[in-house]
Amino acid sequence: MNSKKRVTSYDVAKAAGVSQSAVSRVYIDGRSVSKKTKSKVLATANELGYKPNAIARMLITKRSGMVAVILSSRVNLIYPEVLSLLNKRLSEKNERVLLFNLDDAAGLDDILEHIWTFQVDGVIAIAAHFDNKSINKFKEHQIPVVLYNRRVSGHSASSVCCNHEQGIYELVNILHDYEHSKYLVVAGPAESDVAQERCELAIKALASKGNNDVPIQYGDFSYDSGRHAFSQWMASNSAPTAVICSNDTMAIGVIDEARKQFGLKVPEDLSVVGFDGVNAVFWHSYQLTTIKQPVEQMTKAAVDILLEQIASPENPAQLRVWSGSLIEGSTVGPAKNET
Amino acid sequence: MNSKKRVTSYDVAKAAGVSQSAVSRVYIDGRSVSKKTKSKVLATANELGYKPNAIARMLITKRSGMVAVILSSRVNLIYPEVLSLLNKRLSEKNERVLLFNLDDAAGLDDILEHIWTFQVDGVIAIAAHFDNKSINKFKEHQIPVVLYNRRVSGHSASSVCCNHEQGIYELVNILHDYEHSKYLVVAGPAESDVAQERCELAIKALASKGNNDVPIQYGDFSYDSGRHAFSQWMASNSAPTAVICSNDTMAIGVIDEARKQFGLKVPEDLSVVGFDGVNAVFWHSYQLTTIKQPVEQMTKAAVDILLEQIASPENPAQLRVWSGSLIEGSTVGPAKNET
DNA sequence: TTGTATGCGTTATCAA
DNA sequence: TTGATAACGCATACAA
Numbered sequence: 001m002n003s004k005k006r007v008t009s010y011d012v013a014k015a016a017g018v019s020q021s022a023v024s025r026v027y028i029d030g031r032s033v034s035k036k037t038k039s040k041v042l043a044t045a046n047e048l049g050y051k052p053n054a055i056a057r058m059l060i061t062k063r064s065g066m067v068a069v070i071l072s073s074r075v076n077l078i079y080p081e082v083l084s085l086l087n088k089r090l091s092e093k094n095e096r097v098l099l100f101n102l103d104d105a106a107g108l109d110d111i112l113e114h115i116w117t118f119q120v121d122g123v124i125a126i127a128a129h130f131d132n133k134s135i136n137k138f139k140e141h142q143i144p145v146v147l148y149n150r151r152v153s154g155h156s157a158s159s160v161c162c163n164h165e166q167g168i169y170e171l172v173n174i175l176h177d178y179e180h181s182k183y184l185v186v187a188g189p190a191e192s193d194v195a196q197e198r199c200e201l202a203i204k205a206l207a208s209k210g211n212n213d214v215p216i217q218y219g220d221f222s223y224d225s226g227r228h229a230f231s232q233w234m235a236s237n238s239a240p241t242a243v244i245c246s247n248d249t250m251a252i253g254v255i256d257e258a259r260k261q262f263g264l265k266v267p268e269d270l271s272v273v274g275f276d277g278v279n280a281v282f283w284h285s286y287q288l289t290t291i292k293q294p295v296e297q298m299t300k301a302a303v304d305i306l307l308e309q310i311a312s313p314e315n316p317a318q319l320r321v322w323s324g325s326l327i328e329g330s331t332v333g334p335a336k337n338e339t
Numbered sequence: 340m341n342s343k344k345r346v347t348s349y350d351v352a353k354a355a356g357v358s359q360s361a362v363s364r365v366y367i368d369g370r371s372v373s374k375k376t377k378s379k380v381l382a383t384a385n386e387l388g389y390k391p392n393a394i395a396r397m398l399i400t401k402r403s404g405m406v407a408v409i410l411s412s413r414v415n416l417i418y419p420e421v422l423s424l425l426n427k428r429l430s431e432k433n434e435r436v437l438l439f440n441l442d443d444a445a446g447l448d449d450i451l452e453h454i455w456t457f458q459v460d461g462v463i464a465i466a467a468h469f470d471n472k473s474i475n476k477f478k479e480h481q482i483p484v485v486l487y488n489r490r491v492s493g494h495s496a497s498s499v500c501c502n503h504e505q506g507i508y509e510l511v512n513i514l515h516d517y518e519h520s521k522y523l524v525v526a527g528p529a530e531s532d533v534a535q536e537r538c539e540l541a542i543k544a545l546a547s548k549g550n551n552d553v554p555i556q557y558g559d560f561s562y563d564s565g566r567h568a569f570s571q572w573m574a575s576n577s578a579p580t581a582v583i584c585s586n587d588t589m590a591i592g593v594i595d596e597a598r599k600q601f602g603l604k605v606p607e608d609l610s611v612v613g614f615d616g617v618n619a620v621f622w623h624s625y626q627l628t629t630i631k632q633p634v635e636q637m638t639k640a641a642v643d644i645l646l647e648q649i650a651s652p653e654n655p656a657q658l659r660v661w662s663g664s665l666i667e668g669s670t671v672g673p674a675k676n677e678t
Numbered sequence: 679t680t681g682t683a684t685g686c687g688t689t690a691t692c693a694a
Numbered sequence: 695t696t697g698a699t700a701a702c703g704c705a706t707a708c709a710a
Contacts (some may be wrong), residue, residue, distance in 0.1 A: 010705055019681045024705055031705095032679055055702035059686045064394065066437070071426075080419030087410075096457070098405070099426050099436040117393040118435070128602045184472050223622060242672035283562060285624035309525040315571035347687055360696045363689060372695055395687035399701045 007050040016044040027052050055195055058119060065096045067306065068115045070125040072192075078247075078276045079126055080146065084126060087298040093307055094102045095121065102128050109134075118140050122306045124148060132156055139335045144300045144309035149194055151319065157315045158309065160302045164194075164275075165201050166290035167324040168244075171273045172205035174289070180271060180335040183211055184240040186229045186250050189220045197271060198246040198275060202263075206244075219250045226253020229288035231261060242337045248281050249288055255326065255331065256285060267333030289332045291324035298322060346389040355383040366391050380602035397458060404646065405437045407454045409464040415613045417586075417632065418465055421487065423639075424638040425463060432646055434460065441467050448473075455480050461645045463487060468532045471495055473634045483648035485641045488533055488632075488633050490658060497648065497656045499641045503614075504540050506630075506663040507583075508631035510612045511544035513628070519610060519674040522550055523579035528559045537585040537614060545583075554579075558589045564594020570600060580609060580674045587613035588619050588627055594625060594670065606672030616666055628671045633641045637661060 009023040016023070018037055025031035026041045032039075042157065044050075058064045067090055086096045100111050100121060112134065114239040130150060135157045144158070151159040157270030159170045175183075185202050188195025199216060206214050216232050228243060230253070233240075239262065245251035251274030258264040258272075266272055274281065277292025301320050309315055317333060348362040354617030355362070355658025364370040365380045372380075383389075397403045406429055410422060427607075428434045435461060439450050451473065454462060461483040469489060474496045482636055483497070483598045490498040524541050538555065545553050556572050565584060567590070572579075578601065584590035590613030597603040597611075605611055613620065616631025640659050648654055 006703090008475075010703080020703090021683095021705080022679090024703095025680090028444075028705080034679060037679085051456050053398075053451060053458065055394060055403065055458050056686090057705075058394045059398055059688085059703080061703045063688085071423075080422075084410075084440075087440050088442070091440055097438040099438060101423075101426050102429055104425070117390050117449050119392070157687065179517065252622065260623050279562065280619060283591065284599050307709055312547060345687090349687080359687090360689085360697060360699095363687095364696090365688080375696060392687050395702090396689070398687080398704090399689045401702080579702085667709090 006053070007048045009052070011050060012041060012045045012050045015048060016041050024052075028147065034117060047258070050105065051087045058205065061235055062119065063121055064119045065094065065098045066118065066120045068098050068100055068120040068123045069117065069127050070100045070123065071109065072102045072126060072128045073156065078278055078295070081278075082126055082295055082299060085295060089303040093254040093303065095307075098107075105329065111135055112261060114152065116143070121310050122146070124302055124306060125150065127192070127194050129191075142313060144306055144313065146306045146309075148302055155319060156319055158305050159296050160305065161319070161321045162291075162293040162298065163321050163323045166199055167326075169199060170199045170326055171244065171275075171289070172202065174332055175244070175271060175273070176209045178242075178273070178332065178334045180242040181334075182238075182240045182242070183213055183214045183215045184228060184230075184233055184243045186243060186245040186254060187216050187218050188220065188246040188250070192221070195221070195246050197308050202244045202246075202296045219246075219253075221247050223253040223256075224247050226250030227257035228253075230254045230257040233260060234262060239270065243270065243272045244333075245272065245274045248276045248278045248288055249273070251288055251290065252280060255288070257315060265314075266331050269336055270334070271332040273332060275324075277324070277325065278310050281327060287329040290327050292327050293324050294295060294322045340606045341475065345392070346387045347393070348389070351380060351384045351387055352391045354387060354404040357366055360624060363391075376571075378528065393428070402460055403458045404433065405435045405457060405459045406411065407437050407439055407457065407459040407462045409439045409441050409462065409467050410445065410463060411441045411467045417617055417634070418620065420617075421465055421634055421638060423468050424634060425642065428638055428642040433641065434646075442623045445593055455482070460649050461485070464489065466531070466533050468530075481673060483645055483652065485645045486649075487637065488640055494656055494658060497644050498658045499644065500658070501630075501632040501635050502658045502660050502662045503537055506614065506665075507540045508539060508544045508629070509665055510583065510614075510630060511541065511548060513671055514583070514610060514612070515548045517581075517610065517671065517673045519581040520550060521577075521579045521581070522553045523569075523572055523582045524553055524555045525553050525565060525582055526557050527585040527589070529557065534560070536583050538675055539560060541583045541585075558585075558592075560586050560588060562588050562592040562595075565589030566596035567592075569596040573601060579669075580602065582609065582611045584611065584613045587615045587627055589613070590629065590670075591619060591625050594627070605670050608672040608675055610674070612671060614663075614664070620666060620668060625669040626670065627666070628668035629666050631666050632663050635660045 008022050013020040022239050023041050025033045030209045061160050121178050124146050126148045130152050143149035146288050147159040187199035219229045243254050255266050255272050258270050264270045274290040281288040348359050352359040362380050367379050415422045463485050464621045465487045471492050486498040526538035533581045538640050554569035582593050585635050590611050595607050597609050603609045613629040620627040620629050644657050
């Protein structure tokens with residue numbers, strides 16, 4: 001069993017009786033090759049099982065055909081879907097996804113240092129915290145970046161965002177119209193920018209309706225933390241009539257806890273809203289009223305913008321914002337006001 | 340604004356007054372470099388912002404530091420978790436994940452051809468269909484591969500699997516002990532090997548208990564398909580007393596459909612079991628009785644085996660199988676036998 | 679249209 | 695321990 005050596009363009013060239021550069025040209029669109037040599041090269045290449053080596057190509061062209069996707073390990077149920085869509089759309093454009101995990105162990109700086117060495121064509125960062133200092137590093141290294149659901153002051157980086165403000169105001173409006181006045185906000189983890197933003201917006205929206213000093217319980221975006229947040233609050237307070245959760249999974253936790261531990265009916269005794277529009281909000285046992293992020297459009301735009309910036313690095317940074325769409329579930333109803 | 344050129348080892352060498360190879364040696368463990376030159380090189384490298392170019396390194400070492408992960412687009416809720424864990428464990432070993440999507444558009448062959456060009460160190464395929472022909476290609480290209488929840492006849496490739504047989508027999512045993520006799524199997528999509536295996540095992544297990552000709556409804560692993568499968572069956576048949584679903588998400592769909600459309604109580608009127616052990620099975624509204632795959636152990640083993648085979652390609656293929664663990668929910672009870 | 683020669687940025691080999 | 699030099703496999707400028 002002779003351990004096969006890799007077939008190179010030289011091997012093909014020799015076998016086909018042409019020069020190495022001729023072989024190379026065959027695999028690049030728009031290079032001048034005669035029909036005859038092209039077919040000859042392709043035939044022998046096929047015979048020998050030759051494929052151009054992507055690594056060698058990267059070294060010379062300075063394009064890797066890879067896009068780094070930075071994923072925060074803060075698990076929000078919606079991100080697997082986002083990743084999957086990004087991957088699909090990027091493959092269509094002939095770019096591969098190289099995954100980087102942003103957890104607490106390795107800081108962003110370490111990851112970025114790592115990313116540069118791979119000569120990736122661009123970077124998409126999903127809900128990760130970026131400041132202008134980090135963005136400047138991208139500029140220095142001349143690598144385009146698109147932030148997903150994050151933005152940075154001064155429009156220095158392209159962003160694709162869901163309009164949290166609009167969505168949360170919409171939810172608060174509905175609750176307000178039902179005359180709720182005893183609110184509880186269940187927020188996500190303090191380390192998450194998205195969580196913090198949604199929480200602040202909820203507080204602001206409530207204040208604009210005259211509801212001040214609304215209490216906040218913190219969770220970590222998980223189901224259990226939603227349950228826990230609600231029971232924590234109930235341990236030493238009376239029940240709210242409406243709970244605004246920073247994501248759907250916690251909202252579902254709140255609903256279950258309210259039903260199971262406190263015998264509350266949703267929405268008769270308690271209204272609950274979430275955010276994201278994950279699949280489970282449609283499940284019959286919950287039918288959560290929430291805001292759905294337009295992931296299809298957002299992922300498409302993220303990829304389009306990134307490729308555009310790869311093609312024309314001098315283009316200015318873009319910001320695109322989508323309104324979320326209201327999912328009218330059945331977890332919101334009139335406030336049950338005590339007499 | 341002078342567009343910075345990339346800093347290379349030559350630049351560092353010149354600035355530090357040493358040879359280029361000296362710089363290179365500093366970044367490779369176990370190469371002989373004096374303490375003095377090492378510190379000198381590191382200092383100037385730091386000053387200039389030098390990092391070795393991973394691409395150039397790949398070209399010469401023939402190791403890319405990347406592992407291709409093939410993900411089937413058949414979305415089963417458990418795979419995002421698997422991917423996330425694999426990514427984490429591989430990063431710890433200093434390997435990056437390069438994502439490849441196996442959807443219906445591009446066949447496996449195309450993807451494999453693509454993979455070779457990236458000179459990945461190894462491949463992990465999650466629940467993707469592989470035959471011996473594909474496995475042989477890996478052998479030809481001398482790239483180690485580990486299959487996740489798939490195996491191939493003749494032990495020709497390493498696999499990490501959950502023992503579906505044991506798990507499904509355990510579930511069937513429980514149902515049998517409760518004296519069920521009217522069963523329905525809700526299977527996954529026909530294209531999925533895992534789905535097919537689970538379905539066949541369920542039929543076999545039921546037959547071993549004397550239940551023959553058990554009807555099968557097909558879904559696609561999604562919640563809606565679970566609901567639909569159940570209502571389809573009910574449209575022209577009487578209710579079963581037990582439903583065996585090929586994954587948790589469909590099981591949850593079945594429960595909701597049974598409750599909502601047919602007024603059945605779970606488990607009083609209908610017992611339901613699933614498979615996988617996704618987070619949602621613990622949610623209070625469902626508390627599904629199911630089998631949990633040991634994803635932690637399986638992903639760890641997948642990475643360990645792969646790295647081992649990368650280090651010693653001559654090692655024989657390994658198969659590791661774990662039993663799933665029973666999650667005793669509250670969706671199984673005694674059969675309600677008609678009088 | 680084709681071939682020659684050079685370079686991409688590293689690691690590996692060898693002699694000093 | 696160090697430095698010169700040759701790969702790695704391709705793309706590209708230039709000459710033919």
